[in-house]
Amino acid sequence: MRYGLLPALTNVSFTLAAGETVAMIGANGAGKSTLLRAIAGIHTPTAGSIRLEGRDITHLPAHRRVAAGIVLVPEGRRLFPSLTLEENLVIGSVPSRRGSWNVARVFELFPWMATRRARPVVYLSGGEQQAVAIGRALMANPTILLIDEMSLGLSPAVVRKLYDLLPELLAAGTTILLVEQDVTQALRVSDRAHCLLEGKITLSGRPRDLSPSDVEAAYFGLAKSTAGGRG
Amino acid sequence: MIESAPSATPQRVTRSRRSARWNAVAGAVAVAVLASLPYLVYANVTGVLVNLFILLSLATLWNLLAGYAGLISVGQQAYIGIGAYAVFVLADNGLSPFLAIPVAALVSGLVAVPASFLLLRLRREYFAIATWVVAEAVLLAVLRSDSLGGGTGATLRGLSDLDPALRQAYTYWAALAVAVATLLGTYLLLRSRVGLDLTAIRDNEIGARSVGVRVALAKGIVYFVAAAGAGAAGGVLIISQLFVQPTSVFSVQWSAYMIFVALIGGLGSIEGPIVGTVIFYMLQQTLADRGAWYLIILGSVAVLMAMWVPRGIWGLISDRFDLRLFPVGYFLHPARGTVKVKS
Amino acid sequence: MVWVNAIVQGILLGGLYALFACGLSLMFGVMRVVNLAHGDLAVLAAYLALAVITGLHVPVLWSALVVAPLFGVVGYAVQRFVIQRSLDVSPLTTLLVTFGLSIVIQNVLLEGVSANSRSLPTGWLASASFQVNSQLSIAYESVIVFSVAVVVLSSLQLFLSRARLGRQVRAAADDLEAASIVGVNVRHVYGIAAAIAFATVALAGVAFGMYSSFDPAAGPQRLIFAFEAVVIGGVGSLWGTLLGGMILGVAQVLGAQVDSSFGVLAGHLVFLVLLALRPNGLIPARLA
Numbered sequence: 001m002r003y004g005l006l007p008a009l010t011n012v013s014f015t016l017a018a019g020e021t022v023a024m025i026g027a028n029g030a031g032k033s034t035l036l037r038a039i040a041g042i043h044t045p046t047a048g049s050i051r052l053e054g055r056d057i058t059h060l061p062a063h064r065r066v067a068a069g070i071v072l073v074p075e076g077r078r079l080f081p082s083l084t085l086e087e088n089l090v091i092g093s094v095p096s097r098r099g100s101w102n103v104a105r106v107f108e109l110f111p112w113m114a115t116r117r118a119r120p121v122v123y124l125s126g127g128e129q130q131a132v133a134i135g136r137a138l139m140a141n142p143t144i145l146l147i148d149e150m151s152l153g154l155s156p157a158v159v160r161k162l163y164d165l166l167p168e169l170l171a172a173g174t175t176i177l178l179v180e181q182d183v184t185q186a187l188r189v190s191d192r193a194h195c196l197l198e199g200k201i202t203l204s205g206r207p208r209d210l211s212p213s214d215v216e217a218a219y220f221g222l223a224k225s226t227a228g229g230r231g
Numbered sequence: 232m233i234e235s236a237p238s239a240t241p242q243r244v245t246r247s248r249r250s251a252r253w254n255a256v257a258g259a260v261a262v263a264v265l266a267s268l269p270y271l272v273y274a275n276v277t278g279v280l281v282n283l284f285i286l287l288s289l290a291t292l293w294n295l296l297a298g299y300a301g302l303i304s305v306g307q308q309a310y311i312g313i314g315a316y317a318v319f320v321l322a323d324n325g326l327s328p329f330l331a332i333p334v335a336a337l338v339s340g341l342v343a344v345p346a347s348f349l350l351l352r353l354r355r356e357y358f359a360i361a362t363w364v365v366a367e368a369v370l371l372a373v374l375r376s377d378s379l380g381g382g383t384g385a386t387l388r389g390l391s392d393l394d395p396a397l398r399q400a401y402t403y404w405a406a407l408a409v410a411v412a413t414l415l416g417t418y419l420l421l422r423s424r425v426g427l428d429l430t431a432i433r434d435n436e437i438g439a440r441s442v443g444v445r446v447a448l449a450k451g452i453v454y455f456v457a458a459a460g461a462g463a464a465g466g467v468l469i470i471s472q473l474f475v476q477p478t479s480v481f482s483v484q485w486s487a488y489m490i491f492v493a494l495i496g497g498l499g500s501i502e503g504p505i506v507g508t509v510i511f512y513m514l515q516q517t518l519a520d521r522g523a524w525y526l527i528i529l530g531s532v533a534v535l536m537a538m539w540v541p542r543g544i545w546g547l548i549s550d551r552f553d554l555r556l557f558p559v560g561y562f563l564h565p566a567r568g569t570v571k572v573k574s
Numbered sequence: 575m576v577w578v579n580a581i582v583q584g585i586l587l588g589g590l591y592a593l594f595a596c597g598l599s600l601m602f603g604v605m606r607v608v609n610l611a612h613g614d615l616a617v618l619a620a621y622l623a624l625a626v627i628t629g630l631h632v633p634v635l636w637s638a639l640v641v642a643p644l645f646g647v648v649g650y651a652v653q654r655f656v657i658q659r660s661l662d663v664s665p666l667t668t669l670l671v672t673f674g675l676s677i678v679i680q681n682v683l684l685e686g687v688s689a690n691s692r693s694l695p696t697g698w699l700a701s702a703s704f705q706v707n708s709q710l711s712i713a714y715e716s717v718i719v720f721s722v723a724v725v726v727l728s729s730l731q732l733f734l735s736r737a738r739l740g741r742q743v744r745a746a747a748d749d750l751e752a753a754s755i756v757g758v759n760v761r762h763v764y765g766i767a768a769a770i771a772f773a774t775v776a777l778a779g780v781a782f783g784m785y786s787s788f789d790p791a792a793g794p795q796r797l798i799f800a801f802e803a804v805v806i807g808g809v810g811s812l813w814g815t816l817l818g819g820m821i822l823g824v825a826q827v828l829g830a831q832v833d834s835s836f837g838v839l840a841g842h843l844v845f846l847v848l849l850a851l852r853p854n855g856l857i858p859a860r861l862a
Contacts, residue, residue: 040755066757078752080745091741094757140757303669305610349850356608359669360801361849364842367798371839483794487677494670523681530681534674537667538659 009034009045009199016144021166021176023186023207026196027219032179033075035196036146039177040072041065052144067096069143075152077133079121086117088132092139099141100172106135109165127158134162138169145169147178151185163189183215195219254556265407269400277403281471283512284406285464288413289485290492290504292460295417297490298498299429300453303355306362308485309346309369310339310458314465315475316379322389329405332466339462340455347454351447363483370481384476387469402471409463418501418557420456425449487526491533497543501557506545575709576831582710584827588803588820589720590785594778594796595803595815596727597771602809604747604767607657607668611676613797615772616779618679619645620788621687623694623780634694638780642773649772650765657768658761676793683790691792694783719781723819726774727812733770734812743767795838802845821848 009031016022024032037043039050041062049058052068060068071092079088089103107114110131116124121132130150137145151159159182166176166189180186187193187207195203195218203210203218269277289307296302317335322328350361374382390398420426428449431439440446469475488511496507511529518525536543542550549555594616601607609615622644623637630637656675660667696715703713734740746753746763754760782788782796799822807818822841829840 042751042755061759062751062754063757063759066755071757072755074752074755078749078755080748080752082744082748083741087741090738091745091758092756136756297666297670301666303666305673349846353849355666356602356606356669357805357849359610360608360798361846363794364798364802364845367795368839368842368846371835371842375833375835375839484677487673490670490673491677494674523684526681527678527685530674530678534656534671534678537670537674538656538663541663541667 009038012196012199012201014194014201014204016175016177018143018175019170019173020191021170021178021189023190023193024177024179024196025181025183025186025193025215025219028181030196031199032196033148036072036148036177036179039144040070040074040146042072066140067094069097069141070146071137071140071142071144072146073133073137073148073150075148077126077129079129079132079136081120081122083121084118085113085121085124085132088121089113089135089139092136094140097141101138101141103139106138109138109168110135127154127162130154130158130162134165141172142174144175144177147176147180149179149181151180151182159185183219187215258556262407262411266404269403274396274399277399278471279512279516281403281406281467283508284410285467285471286488286492286511287504287508288410288460288464289489290496290508291410291413291417291501292457293486293489294493294498294501294504295420295453296457298493298500298503299421299426299433300450301355301433302351302450302454303359304362304457305359305483305486305490306364306366307457307461307489308481308483309362309366310343310461311465311468311485312366312369312373312475312477312481313339313342314462315469315480316373316385316465317462318466318469319379319385319387319475322387325389328387328389328466328470329401332405332409332463332470335466336459336463339465340459343455343458344451346458347451351450351454363486366481366483370477373477373481379477382477384474385469387473390470390473402467405470406467409460409467412463413460414501414505414557416456416460420453421501425452429453487530491529493543494533494537495529495543497545499542500545500549500555502549502555503543503545506548507543510544577828579710580827580831581824582712583716584824585820586712586716586720587823587827588816588818589716589723589823590778590781591799591803591819591822592816593719593723593726593774593781593819594800595807595819596730596812597774597778598797598800599804599807599809599812599815600730600767600774601771602804604743605657605661605764606665607661608672608801609657609771610669610672610797611679611793612672612771612775612800613795614676614679614683614793615645615775616782616796617788617790617793618683619776619779620694620783621683621692622776623783624692627695634696634699634780634784637694638777641780642776645776646769646773650769652772653765653768654761658764676797680790680793687790689789689791691787691789692783693787694780696784699784715784719785722777722781723816726777727816730770730774731812739763739766799841802841806845806848 012031012035014022024035026032034043038045041057041060041064044059049056051057052070057065057068057070080091083091086103089106093102107117112128113132113135121129124132134147134150150162154162163185169176178186178190187210190207193203193205193207193210194201195215197218197220203214265280268280289311293304293307296304296307314332314335317338318328318331321331321334326334346365350358350365353361373379379385393401421429428439428444428446431442431444432446432449436446465480468480492507492511493504494507495510496505497503514529515525518528540547594612598609598612601609619641622641623634626632626637626640627634656671657668660671699715699718702715703711705711732740734744742753742758742763743766745756745758746760746767750760753763778800779796802822803815803818805818806821807814807816821844825844826837826841830837832840
């Protein structure tokens with residue numbers, strides 16, 4: 001896959017099993033966001049393919065992927081400033097996708113939203129906006145939820161709170177692929193993790209099988225001995 | 232845009248290469264041949280060529296605005312009209328109409344200065360229609376002016392005692408001079424610091440601003456030059472017709488002509504409008520007795536070209552044959568062969 | 575009293591300009607496209623209405639019901655096949671392409687229906703008016719057109735704020751990419767916005783045809799009036815557009831009061847002054 005003129009990702013191959021939470025970790029510029037955006041259908045890869053339950057969706061446009069159940073919570077939240085909080089949620093719903101998520105259930109998850117449903121989203125704090133972005137994605141009843149840099153610009157306490165909600169989403173059988181710079185949070189909540197460095201997967205495994213020094217080495221691309229010497 | 236990655240071998244960068252020098256010689260010969268035409272052909276041929284030169288000048292200047300400075304103007308007819316009326320007023324006061332042409336160009340340019348303060352602040356969609364509104368406003372002001380003849384128009388004086396054959400020859404030379412000055416002026420402007428600034432602005436306006444490119448100045452100069460050139464073309468127009476009517480000299484039809492010519496020939500190259508002008512005239516002559524059809528066909532072709540062949544016919548030719556008559560970019564000479572660096 | 579009369583007439587005329595402008599404003603607000611053929615489409619609609627009126631022997635108001643939906647369909651197709659392609663090339667290309675269409679429409683009309691100016695027959699409506707007092711009388715026609723404008727603007731407002739598709743239009747205007755990842759088919763939504771714009775400009779064209787005569791070359795001036803109303807009121811703001819139309823209408827009628835040939839010029843001057851003072855319009859831009 002190529003992003004712009006430079007190949008941001010080369011030879012990255014992995015699969016997601018239904019219902020699991022997979023973390024994609026890596027430093028800035030490792031190609032994580034590009035990967036998520038390609039899966040969401042914003043970029044078309046120049047080579048390679050993306051399959052959903054055996055069906056090739058490489059050239060499916062973004063809005064059709066939402067109907068197929070792949071929903072992205074984008075980096076920077078990307079809420080619609082002209083729309084109220086509630087409208088930002090409602091626009092996420094897809095008539096063809098049935099499921100348990102609706103505005104009432106999102107409000108159950110985030111009770112504070114109910115009182116501010118008619119306000120424009122620009123008045124919300126960063127953490128609140130992130131919650132709306134997650135709620136908006138849930139409204140589509142996703143089978144695969146892609147979360148891009150949820151922690152960006154938020155305080156650690158808020159990030160922890162948002163991640164603690166993930167098990168609740170999992171109860172509905174949702175598969176989650178999250179991209180995160182905050183390695184501790186990502187490893188805490190995920191079933192499996194891949195480490196991405198310069199467009200390649202350098203380390204994969206279950207979080208409890210990964211030693212901190214392995215992760216650090218894969219994250220920064222240091223030779224094993226150097227990493228060991230430092231950490 | 233660099234088309235081939237520079238290698239580590241020693242390189243030279245030039246603005247020109249041997250073929251470009253031959254182009255200059257060929258250009259000079261072409262101008263000399265064109266200049267001698269009044270001695271060789273009938274006046275109806277030079278009459279057609281006068282209109283062709285006017286259109287060539289206008290399309291070249293419009294291409295300078297749109298193709299190089301990113302300014303889509305739909306109101307250059309304002310300056311055509313101002314130039315025409317300036318020649319009319321100056322001739323009324325005793326100046327030879329031919330000598331009045333450069334003054335008319337200056338007048339149009341000077342009117343463009345205050346207009347540019349208003350227009351160049353606007354984003355491109357606003358700019359397009361605001362230029363049109365300015366042209367309409369100038370037209371309405373002229374219509375209200377009794378001293379300029381109001382709606383009936385203005386008849387040029389000061390040429391009646393000139394022999395018609397001589398007048399036609401002079402008109403032809405004036406039109407040729409304006410066209411050559413426009414082409415040469417555009418070429419030199421694009422090779423100057425302003426041309427470099429425009430390239431930087433076109434590639435990345437904010438980035439250009441941040442490294443000290445004087446964006447407003449560069450655009451202002453281009454707008455001034457385009458207005459002055461349109462004024463000169465308007466001056467030639469009134470001399471060749473001896474008469475102008477405000478609704479026709481200020482008509483948006485002029486914008487249609489220059490835009491279609493530039494789009495078909497190719498935006499962003501000096502050669503494009505030349506090719507476009509020739510095609511325009513061939514089409515117009517072919518369909519001369521079929522009313523407005525040539526404009527319908529021309530407009531449809533221009534629309535399709537803009538959508539599917541954005542660099543026009545000249546873009547196709549120059550890509551195929553690596554041909555440039557007016558090199559405003561740079562030539563890079565690596566150890567072997569020549570790498571083109573476009574600007 | 576002459577001045578009161580002028581202001582009332584100007585405000586009513588402003589309704590017509592707002593009707594003209596709302597489609598232009600919608601297309602610019604949603605897809606950043608200024609359709610330079612907007613005015614010519616209005617003239618084309620007026621000619622079609624004339625054909626419907628004379629062909630089917632129906633009153634002018636019925637002809638609008640035929641022409642507006644037809645234009646909606648055409649608008650959707652033009653957006654999907656022409657404007658979208660231009661947008662994909664570059665934003666500048668949309669200006670060039672719609673300008674080309676403008677000239678093509680004008681000249682096709684010139685070939686097809688001759689340069690003679692026409693007007694839409696309005697029957698008894700043409701001269702009917704009610705007398706407020708001895709010096710102030712208001713034509714039914716202008717009240718009807720003003721009411722149509724208000725109804726259209728209100729419906730558009732309601733559509734954008736309440737309907738699912740309207741919400742998607744606003745979302746696409748805010749952030750194209752974000753709209754596509756919440757499942758909005760952006761190209762379809764753009765088509766819908768263009769369909770609405772074309773349908774409203776068709777209504778405006780018919781209304782203008784009742785007001786004054788038209789000829790194949792009348793389009794550019796209508797485009798300019800619409801654009802002036804949009805810019806004076808603020809792009810993307812529907813009620814701002816109504817305000818802008820009224821300011822333009824009042825300026826023109828007052829100008830014409832001073833000198834009959836000064837009306838349109840007065841409108842242009844007010845526009846240029848406001849543009850110099852506030853390049854972004856009177857009401858800050860935000861769709862709906």
